[in-house]
Amino acid sequence: MLQKLLKKLRKEPVVKYTEPSIMKSYARLPVSFVRGEGAKLWDADGREYIDALGGIAVTFLGHCHPKVSEAISLQANKILHTSNLFHIQEQADLGERFCAISGMDKVFFGNSGAEANETAIKIARLHARSKGIDKPIILTAEQSFHGRTMATLSATGNAAIQKGFAPLLSEFIHVPYDDITAMREHTENSNVVAIMIEPIQGEGGIIVPQEGYLSALRTLCDEQGWLLIVDEIQTGIGRTGQWFAFQHENIQPDVVTSAKALGNGIPIGACAAKGAAAELISPGTHGTTFGGNPFSSKVAATVIDIISEENLVDKAGQTGASLKKQLQHTLGTSSKVVDIRGKGLMLGIELDKVYPDLAMKFLDAGLVINITGGGKVIRLLPSVLLSDVQVKKIVQTILDVVSAL
Numbered sequence: 001m002l003q004k005l006l007k008k009l010r011k012e013p014v015v016k017y018t019e020p021s022i023m024k025s026y027a028r029l030p031v032s033f034v035r036g037e038g039a040k041l042w043d044a045d046g047r048e049y050i051d052a053l054g055g056i057a058v059t060f061l062g063h064c065h066p067k068v069s070e071a072i073s074l075q076a077n078k079i080l081h082t083s084n085l086f087h088i089q090e091q092a093d094l095g096e097r098f099c100a101i102s103g104m105d106k107v108f109f110g111n112s113g114a115e116a117n118e119t120a121i122k123i124a125r126l127h128a129r130s131k132g133i134d135k136p137i138i139l140t141a142e143q144s145f146h147g148r149t150m151a152t153l154s155a156t157g158n159a160a161i162q163k164g165f166a167p168l169l170s171e172f173i174h175v176p177y178d179d180i181t182a183m184r185e186h187t188e189n190s191n192v193v194a195i196m197i198e199p200i201q202g203e204g205g206i207i208v209p210q211e212g213y214l215s216a217l218r219t220l221c222d223e224q225g226w227l228l229i230v231d232e233i234q235t236g237i238g239r240t241g242q243w244f245a246f247q248h249e250n251i252q253p254d255v256v257t258s259a260k261a262l263g264n265g266i267p268i269g270a271c272a273a274k275g276a277a278a279e280l281i282s283p284g285t286h287g288t289t290f291g292g293n294p295f296s297s298k299v300a301a302t303v304i305d306i307i308s309e310e311n312l313v314d315k316a317g318q319t320g321a322s323l324k325k326q327l328q329h330t331l332g333t334s335s336k337v338v339d340i341r342g343k344g345l346m347l348g349i350e351l352d353k354v355y356p357d358l359a360m361k362f363l364d365a366g367l368v369i370n371i372t373g374g375g376k377v378i379r380l381l382p383s384v385l386l387s388d389v390q391v392k393k394i395v396q397t398i399l400d401v402v403s404a405l
């Protein structure tokens with residue numbers, strides 16, 4: 001019976017656009033990409049697209065980067081997984097690279113962004129214990145996004161993401177973003193132990209805070225003895241024109257989390273800490289089966305090496321600035337465009353209202369983007385390997401689609 005069903009499944013066409021056995025987590029678009037190269041994607045019908053989304057900020061080095069593919073293949077033929085019961089040299093090597101680019105002291109590797117933030121939240125709790133605080137509070141921002149696990153969705157400042165999942169963890173207070181005064185209002189609360197913040201809000205709609213916001217948070221945390229936890233899961237690994245967006249303000253967080261672009265598509269997450277915060281995790285207090293295995297570690301170390309050797313952090317800043325300038329030049333006067341904003345290759349185009357089926361209209365025009373910020377913001381998170389011609393093509397396609405709305 002089972003043999004027969006599996007045989008039948010093997011024979012069916014690859015792409016059916018139906019998935020009766022998949023839980024309905026996603027409202028998917030009826031397109032399936034089957035191949036990629038650099039910033040290009042091809043769907044099952046052989047149609048070509050420019051990828052300006054990069055799998056939501058993941059494929060910073062584009063699809064099938066030859067050096068990444070080579071590292072994947074070499075490591076797959078050497079060893080994939082052992083266990084964190086044993087020393088893993090690839091993990092140690094990646095750790096040194098991660099600390100070098102972030103200025104942090106020590107790092108824990110998991111498998112996703114949410115897990116990296118879970119680690120950060122556990123570090124905040126250990127920090128609370130060290131101060132004798134039993135019921136710690138972490139301040140996070142309104143419209144923030146920190147993940148889908150119970151702790152990280154509690155941290156997330158978005159009622160739609162929390163709906164149906166009460167009781168939530170009670171330790172998060174959501175404070176208006178980019179408003180240092182609103183944060184300062186909580187200094188009276190002696191249970192506060194940390195601030196957890198995105199340096200640019202991604203899911204919230206590419207919200208860039210005023211210059212000085214992060215350094216003001218750093219000062220506040222120093223004054224109060226709070227940990228500054230910076231969620232760089234979307235912004236990090238070069239995207240904004242620095243390895244991490246906090247480096248634009250020359251500050252150093254106590255804890256920084258990373259994932260998305262770190263493995264260029266191989267699942268990996270990281271939570272790094274500095275100073276006393278880096279010493280709070282001790283044997284037995286945290287762990288993971290897969291996290292930091294030889295395979296994902298080797299691939300992520302290769303990703304960092306490529307970005308560093310080819311000066312791609314600077315290139316992200318330059319290509320992003322050029323893309324933003326051309327968007328402003330071409331779309332800035334459109335009555336449908338309210339704002340064009342972002343840093344490096346993390347850009348948002350805010351429209352005057354919600355236009356239905358917008359992402360599909362872009363797909364029809366051969367451009368992969370996504371819509372965030374309550375349905376009004378076109379989000380661009382492209383690969384750093386975009387050519388000048390592809391930049392121009394992205395701008396032209398957005399102009400065409402927006403003009404036709």
Ligand SMILES: *Cc1c(COP(=O)(O)O)cnc(C)c1O
Nearest residue numbers: 112113114145146147202233234
């Ligand atoms: C994507 C994202 C997460 C969650 O990462 P997952 O890998 O999906 O768990 C957390 N924080 C930010 C800022 C993100 O963009």
